[in-house]
Amino acid sequence: xxxxxxxxxxxxxxxxxxxxxxxxxxxxxxxxxxxxxxxxxxxxxxxxxxxxxxxxxxxxxxxxxxxxxxxxxxxxxxxxxxxxxxxxxxxxxxxxxxxxxxxxxxxxxxxxxxxxxxxxxxxxxxxxxxxxxxxxxxxxxxxxxxxxxxxxxxxxxxxxxxxxxxxxxxxxxxxxxxxx
Amino acid sequence: xxxxxxxxxxxxxxxxxxxxxxxxxxxxxxxxxxxxxxxxxxxxxxxxxxxxxxxxxxxxxxxxxxxxxxxxxxxxxxxxxxxxxxxxxxxxxxxxxxxxxxxxxxxxxxxxxxxxxxxxxxxxxxxxxxxxxxxxxxxxxxxxxxxxxxxxxxxxxxxxxxxxxxxxxxxxxxxxxxxxxxxxxxxxxxxxxxxxxxxxxxxxxxxxxxxxxxxxxxxxxxxxxxxxxxxxxxxxxxxxxxxxxxxxxxxxxxxxxxxxxxxxxxxxxxxxxxxxxxxxxxxxxxxxxxxxxxxxxxxxxxxxxxxxxxxxxxxxxxxxxxxxxxxxxxxxxxxxxx
Numbered sequence: 001x002x003x004x005x006x007x008x009x010x011x012x013x014x015x016x017x018x019x020x021x022x023x024x025x026x027x028x029x030x031x032x033x034x035x036x037x038x039x040x041x042x043x044x045x046x047x048x049x050x051x052x053x054x055x056x057x058x059x060x061x062x063x064x065x066x067x068x069x070x071x072x073x074x075x076x077x078x079x080x081x082x083x084x085x086x087x088x089x090x091x092x093x094x095x096x097x098x099x100x101x102x103x104x105x106x107x108x109x110x111x112x113x114x115x116x117x118x119x120x121x122x123x124x125x126x127x128x129x130x131x132x133x134x135x136x137x138x139x140x141x142x143x144x145x146x147x148x149x150x151x152x153x154x155x156x157x158x159x160x161x162x163x164x165x166x167x168x169x170x171x172x173x174x175x176x177x178x179x180x
Numbered sequence: 181x182x183x184x185x186x187x188x189x190x191x192x193x194x195x196x197x198x199x200x201x202x203x204x205x206x207x208x209x210x211x212x213x214x215x216x217x218x219x220x221x222x223x224x225x226x227x228x229x230x231x232x233x234x235x236x237x238x239x240x241x242x243x244x245x246x247x248x249x250x251x252x253x254x255x256x257x258x259x260x261x262x263x264x265x266x267x268x269x270x271x272x273x274x275x276x277x278x279x280x281x282x283x284x285x286x287x288x289x290x291x292x293x294x295x296x297x298x299x300x301x302x303x304x305x306x307x308x309x310x311x312x313x314x315x316x317x318x319x320x321x322x323x324x325x326x327x328x329x330x331x332x333x334x335x336x337x338x339x340x341x342x343x344x345x346x347x348x349x350x351x352x353x354x355x356x357x358x359x360x361x362x363x364x365x366x367x368x369x370x371x372x373x374x375x376x377x378x379x380x381x382x383x384x385x386x387x388x389x390x391x392x393x394x395x396x397x398x399x400x401x402x403x404x405x406x407x408x409x410x411x412x413x414x415x416x417x418x419x420x421x422x423x424x425x426x427x428x429x430x431x432x433x434x435x436x437x438x439x440x441x442x443x444x445x446x447x448x449x450x451x452x453x454x455x456x457x458x459x460x461x462x463x464x465x466x467x468x469x470x471x472x473x474x475x476x477x478x479x480x481x482x483x484x485x486x487x488x489x490x491x492x493x494x495x496x497x498x499x500x501x502x503x504x505x506x507x508x509x510x511x512x513x514x515x516x517x518x
Contacts, residue, residue: 027204027209027213032204036198036202039197040197061217136193
């Protein structure tokens with residue numbers, strides 16, 4: 001790392017005159033899409049908002065990816081996925097800890113009326129984490145399998161397998177929901 | 181995967197999430213991002229500085245580590261028995277015994293004993309206060325007496341002799357075919373005469389004034405060279421020499437030259453190669469100059485020691501107790517006055 005990297009950091013921070021977007025512009029441009037992906041992955045709006053903000057701060061810190069606004073979107077998406085996985089890990093730990101304190105957890109089936117979007121969100125949320133990520137990236141972000149494999153750091157065949165199982169599970173969940 | 185299901189899932193996901201309004205509020209996030217940027221700039225700068233410092237300081241340390249400098253890495257103290265004694269107040273000859281110890285015998289035959297066990301003495305400072313020795317496990321170091329040992333480096337198979345400067349702070353070593361200088365207690369080394377294609381360098385001897393080093397350049401023949409430390413230039417003094425020792429005043433060198441019957445001829449030369457034969461007696465070991473400069477001693481093939489006048493006018497022989505007849509090293513030490 002040398003002077004050039006430091007200079008590029010400053011350029012980006014200063015919203016330069018060379019046509020590159022400022023940090024504000026980058027955030028406004030990419031945050032909504034990142035938020036929706038985070039919402040799909042977490043099923044929780046406040047948590048998705050936090051995730052997007054954390055991911056943006058973290059992505060900006062990796063300045064090599066910020067030089068190109070297009071590449072920034074992809075990097076922000078990857079960061080959202082990684083942070084979400086971290087959150088799941090933390091939650092799993094918390095759940096295990098809570099299970100030792102609480103005798104019985106409430107069933108999610110006790111929640112209110114069954115609407116289509118709730119079914120979709122909860123259906124997605126009910127998938128194993130890696131299936132959920134693969135499904136969101138494939139059917140919401142429309143990414144090719146190879147790129148999903150790159151983001152998830154696994155072979156393409158594994159992604160195809162995750163997608164196949166995810167579709168089967170979602171199909172079962174959506175059987176009772178009328179077509180849109 | 182059925183397309184209908186996939187399409188339905190795709191539509192459902194978009195229908196579920198796309199209508200979710202999200203109004204980006206960049207100000208607080210960008211503030212955090214800027215803080216992180218500034219922190220990263222500071223971290224990158226610090227890492228760069230640390231890396232540079234490590235490369236500069238650690239590089240020499242690491243390269244020296246590979247060359248084994250016990251003075252820097254750890255102080256190696258050989259197991260020196262408490263029976264080691266000091267040299268006598270009279271001049272003495274220091275030589276190698278068959279049991280691997282360094283022994284001494286005073287010129288006046290009044291004292292004899294062991295200087296150091298399990299070592300080989302290579303050279304001494306003109307005042308006789310410090311011996312340059314190689315321990316039995318290969319460490320070259322300075323022995324000032326008692327239980328002290330100042331390690332300089334570990335020798336390897338290419339080690340071909342060493343000499344100590346008069347101030348006892350520098351050592352010149354013939355190793356890996358070249359002459360290198362090490363400063364006692366410091367890492368690193370200075371190459372005095374680099375490796376040349378063909379010849380290797382051996383048997384250095386530091387002049388009494390500390391300004392020059394005599395050494396042998398061994399190739400097809402063996403040339404006696406003298407390196408001027410001020411200019412860094414070497415010049416040939418005399419051909420066909422295997423060993424040289426400086427006279428105490430630094431004006432001449434006593435040299436051992438090979439003869440046709442595998443013995444050595446002992447001569448004296450000035451710094452221009454003008455040769456004077458001091459003994460026609462075949463020598464087995466290398467010569468040593470007396471501290472006063474009037475006599476020269478060398479080991480004979482029968483294990484005795486010849487002591488001749490430096491102008492070749494007279495000579496005597498004497499026996500030394502328990503001398504290793506196959507050892508070539510002989511040092512003539514001044515009297516010690518603790």
